[in-house]
Every structure is written in structure tokens, then in C-alpha cells.
Amino acid sequence: MTANPFDMEHGELSWCPGCGDYAILDALKKALLGLGLSPQQVVLVSGIGQAAKMPHYLRSNFFNGLHGRALSAATGIKAANPELTVIAVGGDGDMYGEGGNHFTHTIRRNPDLTVLVCDNMVYGLTKGQASPTSPRGFVTPMQRKGVRAEPFNPLAAALVQGATFVARAFAGDVERTTAIMQRAIRHRGFSLVDIFQPCVTFNKVNTYAWFKENTRMLEPDRKADDFREALDLALSPAPYPLGVLYEAEGPETFEKGLGAFTDDSRPLFMREPDLGSVRAWFEGLLR
Amino acid sequence: MNSQISGTRDLSFVLSGAAGLGIQTVEEFLCRVLCRAGLHVFASREYMSRVRGGNNSTEIRVGTKAVRAFSDRMDYLFPLTPGVRVNIRRRISQATKIVADRGVFGGEFDGTEAPFVPIPLEDMTKELGGKVYAAMVMAGVMIGRTGVPLPRVLEEIEHFFSGRAEVAKTNADACSLGYRFGVELRGDSEPLYHDAMDSDGKKILLDGSDAVALGAVAGGCSFAAGYPMSPATGVLTFLSANADRFHVAVEQVEDEPAAVNMAVGASYAGARPLVTTSGGGFALMGEGISLAGIMEAPLVVHLSQRPGPATGMATRTEQGDLDLALYSGHGEFPRAIFAPGSVESAFFLSAKAFDIAERYQTPVILLTDQYLMNTFYDVDIPDVSLLRPAGKIDPTPADYRRYAPGATGISSRGVPGYGEGLVGADSHEHDEEAHISEEIDVRVSMNEKRLGKLDAIRQEALPPVLFGPKDYDNLIVCFGSTMEIARESLALLGRTDTAVLAFEQVHPLHEATEAFLSAATRVIVLEGNATGQFERLLRGTFGIRAHHSIRKYDGLQFSVEETARRVSEILEGGAGA
Numbered sequence: 001m002t003a004n005p006f007d008m009e010h011g012e013l014s015w016c017p018g019c020g021d022y023a024i025l026d027a028l029k030k031a032l033l034g035l036g037l038s039p040q041q042v043v044l045v046s047g048i049g050q051a052a053k054m055p056h057y058l059r060s061n062f063f064n065g066l067h068g069r070a071l072s073a074a075t076g077i078k079a080a081n082p083e084l085t086v087i088a089v090g091g092d093g094d095m096y097g098e099g100g101n102h103f104t105h106t107i108r109r110n111p112d113l114t115v116l117v118c119d120n121m122v123y124g125l126t127k128g129q130a131s132p133t134s135p136r137g138f139v140t141p142m143q144r145k146g147v148r149a150e151p152f153n154p155l156a157a158a159l160v161q162g163a164t165f166v167a168r169a170f171a172g173d174v175e176r177t178t179a180i181m182q183r184a185i186r187h188r189g190f191s192l193v194d195i196f197q198p199c200v201t202f203n204k205v206n207t208y209a210w211f212k213e214n215t216r217m218l219e220p221d222r223k224a225d226d227f228r229e230a231l232d233l234a235l236s237p238a239p240y241p242l243g244v245l246y247e248a249e250g251p252e253t254f255e256k257g258l259g260a261f262t263d264d265s266r267p268l269f270m271r272e273p274d275l276g277s278v279r280a281w282f283e284g285l286l287r
Numbered sequence: 288m289n290s291q292i293s294g295t296r297d298l299s300f301v302l303s304g305a306a307g308l309g310i311q312t313v314e315e316f317l318c319r320v321l322c323r324a325g326l327h328v329f330a331s332r333e334y335m336s337r338v339r340g341g342n343n344s345t346e347i348r349v350g351t352k353a354v355r356a357f358s359d360r361m362d363y364l365f366p367l368t369p370g371v372r373v374n375i376r377r378r379i380s381q382a383t384k385i386v387a388d389r390g391v392f393g394g395e396f397d398g399t400e401a402p403f404v405p406i407p408l409e410d411m412t413k414e415l416g417g418k419v420y421a422a423m424v425m426a427g428v429m430i431g432r433t434g435v436p437l438p439r440v441l442e443e444i445e446h447f448f449s450g451r452a453e454v455a456k457t458n459a460d461a462c463s464l465g466y467r468f469g470v471e472l473r474g475d476s477e478p479l480y481h482d483a484m485d486s487d488g489k490k491i492l493l494d495g496s497d498a499v500a501l502g503a504v505a506g507g508c509s510f511a512a513g514y515p516m517s518p519a520t521g522v523l524t525f526l527s528a529n530a531d532r533f534h535v536a537v538e539q540v541e542d543e544p545a546a547v548n549m550a551v552g553a554s555y556a557g558a559r560p561l562v563t564t565s566g567g568g569f570a571l572m573g574e575g576i577s578l579a580g581i582m583e584a585p586l587v588v589h590l591s592q593r594p595g596p597a598t599g600m601a602t603r604t605e606q607g608d609l610d611l612a613l614y615s616g617h618g619e620f621p622r623a624i625f626a627p628g629s630v631e632s633a634f635f636l637s638a639k640a641f642d643i644a645e646r647y648q649t650p651v652i653l654l655t656d657q658y659l660m661n662t663f664y665d666v667d668i669p670d671v672s673l674l675r676p677a678g679k680i681d682p683t684p685a686d687y688r689r690y691a692p693g694a695t696g697i698s699s700r701g702v703p704g705y706g707e708g709l710v711g712a713d714s715h716e717h718d719e720e721a722h723i724s725e726e727i728d729v730r731v732s733m734n735e736k737r738l739g740k741l742d743a744i745r746q747e748a749l750p751p752v753l754f755g756p757k758d759y760d761n762l763i764v765c766f767g768s769t770m771e772i773a774r775e776s777l778a779l780l781g782r783t784d785t786a787v788l789a790f791e792q793v794h795p796l797h798e799a800t801e802a803f804l805s806a807a808t809r810v811i812v813l814e815g816n817a818t819g820q821f822e823r824l825l826r827g828t829f830g831i832r833a834h835h836s837i838r839k840y841d842g843l844q845f846s847v848e849e850t851a852r853r854v855s856e857i858l859e860g861g862a863g864a
Contacts, residue, residue, distance in 0.1 A: 010722075039709055040703075040704060040706075040707065040708075040709065041704060043556070043703050043704075045552070048714070053723070055711070056722050056723055059709070060709060061703035061704070061709050061710050061711065062709075062711045062712070062713075062721070063552060063555050063711075063712045064711075064712070064713045064714060064715065064721075064723070065548060065551065065552070065578060065582075065712075065714050066548060066574055066575065066578055066714050068544075069544060069545075069548035069575070072540075072544065072545040072546075072548035072549045072552065073548045073549065073551060073552030073555070074552060075549050075552065076510070076512075076548070076549035076550060076551065076552025076553035076554075076555075076556070076558070076560070077552040077553065077555060077556040077703075079510060079536045079538075079549070079553055079558070080509075080510060080536070080552070080553040080554075080555075080556035080557055080558035081556045081557065081702070081703070081704055083704060084556065084703060084704045101541050101542055101545070102541065102544075102545055102548075104541070105540070105541035105545065109538075254538075255536075258530070258536040258537070258538075259530025259531040259532075259533075259534065259535055259536065259537060260509060260510070260530070260534045260535055260536040261536075262530075262531045262534070263531075264534055267556070267557060267704070267705075268509040268510060268536065268553070268556070268557055268558040268559075269556065269557020269558065269680050269702045269705065270557075271507070271509050271534065272507065272677055273504070273505055273506060273507035273638075273674070273677050274504060274507075274533055274534055275505060275671045275672075275674070277504070277532055277533050277534075278501055278504050278505045278533075278671055279668075279671060281501060281529075281532075282491055282501075282668040282669065283668070285491040285492070285493075286488070286489065286491060286668075
């Protein structure tokens with residue numbers, strides 16, 4: 001086996017033995033290697049949570065920011081340097097709870113980002129409270145009588161907001177998760193991969209066995225450009241479909257339309273203050 | 288008290304009326320005409336938080352010498368809409384001539400001592416084609432009163448409405464009608480305008496809002512994000528409208544956390560970012576400012592104040608967010624706070640904010656307010672060659688560590704994708720490679736490294752500016768937008784024992800402050816808030832107590848006259864504030 005440049009020497013990981021995050025980390029490293037990217041070209045962006053610690057275990061540029069704000073930071077990074085491959089990773093609480101507003105509006109904005117959500121339907125770092133994707137009736141130390149709110153449907157929400165790449169993977173299948181990640185990263189524009197993942201410590205309902213029983217594989221080679229069909233799949237009850245639900249040509253990316261790049265494609269760090277234009281503006285006021 | 292400053296001649300016009308009557312357009316046109324003719328002009332707007340109706344006003348001062356502060360004096364009031372609000376009514380004196388249509392205003396001004404000058408505005412605008420021309424007729428009256436020759440004015444109208452011949456023609460008619468009325472109004476008094484105006488025609492009109500935006504561009508701003516909020520919206524609007532010209536990436540975002548986190552992300556990747564907001568939005572950005580602190584990410588935050596708490600008064604002014612700016616963001620990290628006292632300073636300090644943020648890799652706050660944003664006057668073109676040249680970002684070596692302390696304690700700043708190294712950033716306490724660390728020794732050394740930058744920032748802090756005699760007994764201390772007001776109030780006071788000390792950087796404070804304060808027998812702190820935030824800052828920093836306080840929190844800016852009167856009461860009354 002060849003060495004993966006994204007492999008990193010690190011101390012003890014803070015994940016529990018058996019956590020789905022290991023498989024997702026493994027899949028991501030394989031996906032990046034398979035795409036022929038170098039760690040210098042990639043920025044892994046995260047917020048706060050167990051999954052959001054991933055940038056500390058993968059060798060690349062990284063930005064581990066605030067809880068819920070990974071997509072805003074990732075958008076800023078992409079806008080400052082569109083040449084970078086920017087991937088945001090985090091959990092369901094981080095991306096859909098604290099970051100819910102940014103999730104909605106980042107999709108509308110359509111920056112060329114890939115968003116990987118490690119969706120285990122529970123809060124890990126804060127020890128077992130309900131998350132936005134916890135099923136109704138899910139009992140936790142905080143929700144003693146069970147969750148009384150409807151779970152957030154990230155796939156349907158992303159579709160109706162205009163996301164042009166929407167997929168669901170399962171951490172129990174590293175090979176297919178790797179393939180889906182690669183397609184998502186190659187997609188031009190916003191791409192979402194919601195990854196089902198058991199939490200072996202705090203979620204005793206949605207276990208490896210439960211996910212196997214309650215999911216079904218979509219045909220890997222199926223044409224995925226039918227929006228209505230994708231929406232039906234996103235809304236379908238268990239067994240939940242795994243694979244690429246929707247993939248279509250998107251509108252112009254956010255960064256491409258920015259005034260900064262109208263007639264200058266250099267990343268922003270290469271620019272100098274535009275004193276000439278300021279002078280010209282002032283002189284224009286004399287006319 | 289004589290309100291005409293000796294040696295200068297100026298007139299103060301106030302135009303008021305409902306929103307939607309075109310007052311703002313006319314204000315712009317009028318001031319341009321007066322400025323081009325070589326007169327000095329000052330204009331300040333106050334308005335209600337509504338799109339149509341209400342009663343807004345603009346004050347226009349025009350003089351033969353520089354006018355750059357708000358005055359309570361109204362030589363002429365030109366009301367267009369009945370129901371003139373109390374803040375204007377209170378300023379009516381027996382020296383105020385009210386020029387208005389008797390038929391529209393009826394007895395609204397009965398009981399004031401002001402002479403009423405009737406103008407048949409309804410009839411005039413009916414002939415012209417409607418009420419929309421009323422403001423232009425009044426502009427004509429004001430120009431006629433100053434004596435600027437009519438042909439010059441008509442030429443400006445053609446230029447101002449270029450490409451819209453019909454509109455230009457009717458506005459020229461409206462302005463001419465008013466002009467003739469204004470000439471009569473002037474009567475035998477000497478016109479302000481004369482043929483040998485000393486202006487070299489090189490003055491431009493600039494407001495605080497555009498000055499902040501242009502200063503940001505001159506400081507290298509390449510990314511700007513914000514959520515609309517008065518009075519900070521103008522900066523984002525300007526940058527957005529001119530994004531292609533100035534090569535700035537501009538985005539109106541979903542909320543303030545998005546703005547600040549996008550900006551910190553952009554900063555990490557090498558942009559020079561600006562976020563612009565008012566108090567409420569700034570409060571929402573607190574966590575992101577703290578993030579810039581721990582990531583050592585250059586970030587400029589424009590905080591344009593309005594009265595709080597909460598929504599407060601959306602379109603009014605206050606200096607009530609100094610404490611918020613000083614203490615925003617959890618945890619401890621260094622920052623600098625600039626508070627420009629003039630339109631020129633708004634430009635230069637906005638640019639300087641980017642320089643300080645970049646060199647010290649930390650957030651810098653530009654503290655302005657509604658008054659400064661919505662005020663303009665004539666200035667010389669700011670000389671951008673005075674700005675410190677921007678530094679360059681070097682490619683990273685293979686063994687690059689983002690937070691290695693370096694020789695000066697300030698790390699060498701690399702960006703992702705440039706060089707052989709990898710660049711990390713972390714909101715957690717982190718090691719030199721930006722990876723999470725819970726090691727106690729790492730925590731202590733990183734915290735000391737970050738906070739150590741404050742001393743260096745202090746070393747190059749802006750000293751306060753002294754106006755008036757160097758051997759003062761009484762010292763009026765102010766910060767931010769009150770600078771020009773306090774400065775002009777000195778001339779009204781006419782005392783040789785009183786000076787003004789104006790601060791345009793409020794954190795960290797320059798060391799010379801202590802000597803300036805200690806030299807005074809009486810220190811009077813003038814500030815636009817109720818609790819004396821700046822006074823408390825001076826006491827906390829230097830252990831020096833002010834002897835007197837002048838505070839204001841009614842949503843309006845200080846006027847030159849109010850400042851002079853309140854200082855005078857303290858000095859002549861002898862007792863406490």
C-alpha cells in the first residue's frame with residue numbers, strides 16, 4: 001500500500017473506539033488521494049463537535065473555527081482563493097443546528113464547496129443530547145420524555161434550496177463513501193454528503209445494525225439528474241436510500257461572480273491596495 | 288453669546304420635510320454648487336426610521352472659511368411639510384427667518400419670535416409640475432441668498448442632471464424661480480460669494496460613510512461582508528456598488544455571525560477583510576471577533592454607533608458603544624480601536640486600521656456613529672501617498688508553523704496554497720502548528736505571545752490632538768466624532784485658558800495622555816452617552832478623575848453652541864457638573 005500524503009502522525013484520537021468518524025476520516029483521505037490532490041491544495045474547514053476535530057487528524061491546510069460557522073468560514077476562504085479545494089466537515093448539530101441558517105444560505109449562494117456531515121442523530125461532545133436529526137421519541141438525559149420535534153431533513157432541505165449535488169453515504173461502507181466523496185468534490189458548486197454514522201456511546205437506537213436494516217443502496221450508475229425523483233427519494237421513509245440522489249449542472253458559483261475577480265483572477269492575497277482607483281475616484285469628484 | 292465666530296462669515300440653512308420629497312438629492316446638488324463656487328459647505332442629515340412621510344431635515348452651513356461642525360443656529364428655516372419636529376422647533380430663535388408657504392403652514396409657527404417670510408411655494412410648484420420641485424425651489428432660494436451667480440448654477444444643473452434634458456430643464460426653472468426670491472431675501476446685505484473666492488477649485492465633498500469605504504480600499508480591503516443595519520449600511524452599499532472598480536469581494540450575508548466568520552475565513556486565506564455593522568449586529572459578531580483574536584487573523588470591524596439598548600433609535604446618533612468595542616469578545620486578546628474625529632480621519636484611520644490589523648494579526652475596530660456617517664463637508668483630496676505601503680505575504684517553507692513566535696513575537700503569516708508548507712488555524716488553544724492543545728505550558732506561552740502584541744500596538748498609538756492654548760487651565764476632553772464640534776466651540780467660548788484634547792484612538796491609549804490631563808486644573812470630559820464610558824476609561828487607565836462631565840444621550844449630536852454653553856456654565860458657575 002502506498003503512503004497517503006494526507007496521513008498524519010498524531011497522538012491519541014479523541015473519538016470513542018468503534019466511532020463512525022474513523023471510517024469517514026479513512027474514506028476522506030482515500031478520496032483526496034484518489035483525486036490526485038496534494039495537502040497544499042486542500043483546506044479542511046470545520047466548526048465544533050467530535051466530527052469537527054477531523055482536521056486535526058488529516059494532513060492538509062485546515063481551519064477549525066467556531067461551532068456552527070464552518071460554512072461561513074469556508075465560503076470566505078473560497079472567495080479569497082478560488083484555486084483551493086475547500087471541504088467543510090462537521091456533525092449534525094454543528095451544521096444543521098447551530099449552523100442551520102448558514103446551511104440554508106450557503107446553498108443559495110452556491111460556492112464551490114463540499115460539505116460532509118457526519119450525521120449520528122445525537123450530540124457527542126456535550127454527551128448525548130438530542131440533535132436536529134434525532135427521531136421523534138428519542139430519549140436522552142435532556143429529552144426525558146423523548147424528542148418532541150420533527151427531525152430536520154437535510155437532503156430535502158438542500159434540494160429545495162437549489163443544491164445541485166446531494167448525496168447520502170453510510171460510514172459502515174468506506175468504499176462507497178469514498179466514491180461519493182470524490183464525486184462531490186469534483187462537482188462544481190455546492191455539494192452535500194450527509195453520512196449516516198452510528199454513535200456507539202450515546203445513540204443506542206441508530207446502531208450499525210439499525211442502519212443496515214433501515215437503508216437501501218441506490219444503483220451507483222443511475223442517472224441522478226431528475227429533481228422530482230431526488231426529492232421523492234429524500235422524503236422517502238425507511239429504508240433510506242444511500243448514494244447520489246441528485247447531481248446536475250449548477251448556476252455560476254458564488255466566487256466566480258465576485259467583483260474582485262472581474263478582470264483579475266489572482267487570489268486576494270496577491271493583491272496590493274488599489275491606490276490608483278482611489279485617486280481616480282477622488283479626481284472624479286472634481287468633475 | 289455671539290454665535291457668529293469672529294473673522295468668519297457663515298450662514299446656516301435648515302431644510303425640512305417628509306421623506307420622499309427629494310431633500311437628499313437637492314442637498315447634494317446645492318452643496319456641490321456652493322463648493323464649486325469656492326464657498327465652504329457643511330451638511331448634516333437627521334431622519335426618521337421610515338421610507339415615506341415623517342419629517343426629516345438637513346442642515347447646510349455655508350461660509351467663507353471652513354465649516355465642519357453641527358450648529359444649533361438657524362439663520363433660515365425652509366420647512367416643506369407641516370409638523371416640524373421638536374428638535375428643529377426648539378432651535379427657532381428671533382434671528383431665524385422662516386421661509387414657508389403661509390397657506391400650507393397656517394399658524395404652525397405662531398408663538399415663535401421668528402420672522403415669517405411667506406413664499407408662494409404651492410403656486411410655484413403647481414406651475415412647474417408638482418410638489419417634487421419644492422425642494423429645488425428652496426435650493427434656488429438658498430443659492431440666491433449666498434450670491435453665487437445664476438449662470439454658474441444653471442451650468443451645474445445641466446451637469447447634475449446630464450442625459451435627462453427634460454428633468455434638467457424643469458429643475459433649472461424651479462431653481463431660477465427660487466433664486467430670484469433668494470436675491471430679494473438677501474436685500475442689501477453683502478453676499479457671501481464674491482469674485483475672488485480663495486478656493487482653488489480642488490475641494491471635494493465627502494461624507495463619513497464614503498470616507499470609511501474609500502479608506503478601506505486604500506488600506507487594501509479586498510473582502511467585505513455585512514448585514515444591512517443603519518447607520519453602517521452605507522459603507523457596504525458603496526463597496527458593493529463599486530466592487531468591480533475597486534476589486535473587492537462584497538457580500539450581503541444572512542446574519543452577522545456569517546459576516547464575521549466569512550471575514551475571518553477570508554483573512555486566513557489572505558484577504559484583507561472588512562465587516563461593517565452597528566451595535567446590535569456587532570454584539571452578534573462578538574464570538575467571531577474573539578475568533579480573530581485567537582487565530583491571530585487580521586480583521587477590521589466598522590462599528591457605527593446608534594443609540595441602544597437593543598434596537599434603540601435606528602437613525603439617531605450616540606457614543607454609547609465604547610465599552611462594547613473595548614470589551615467585546617470573550618477571553619483576552621489584543622485589539623486597537625480608532626475613533627475618527629473628522630471626515631479626513633475617517634478615510635485615513637479606516638486605511639490605518641487595515642495596516643495595524645495586518646501587521647499585528649489581530650482585530651481592529653473602527654468606531655464611528657450616525658452623525659459622522661451622514662455628515663459631509665469640503666475637504667482637500669486625501670493624499671494616499673501618505674499611507675504606509677502594504678506588506679507582502681511570503682510563500683511558506685515545507686516546515687512552516689503558523690504560530691511559531693518568530694523574532695518579534697509576531698508569527699510569520701503564511702496562507703494556504705502558497706508555498707510548500709501547510710497552514711492551520713484553530714479556535715481552540717493550539718500549538719505552533721495550530722493543532723488543539725490542552726497542554727498548560729502551551730496555553731501560557733500562546734496567551735502571552737498574543738497579549739504581548741498589545742505593547743507594540745501601544746508604542747505606535749495615535750497621540751491625542753490638542754486644539755487651543757498649550758498653557759491651558761481647562762481641558763475639554765473628547766473622542767471620535769465630537770472633535771470638530773468641540774474645536775469650533777472653543778472659538779465661541781473665546782477663552783484663552785481653555786483647550787480641547789481630542790482622541791482618535793481610544794485603545795490602547797497613547798502614553799502622553801497622562802501628561803496632558805495632569806497639566807489641567809479642570810478636566811471636562813465631553814461624550815455622547817449617559818454613563819461616562821470614556822471618562823471611566825481614562826480613570827481606569829491613568830488613575831485620573833475628571834472634574835466635570837458633559838454628557839448627551841437624546842439621540843442627537845452635540846452642537847457647537849450647546850457645547851460652548853455647557854462648558855461655559857461649568858467654568859463660570861464654578862461648581863460641579
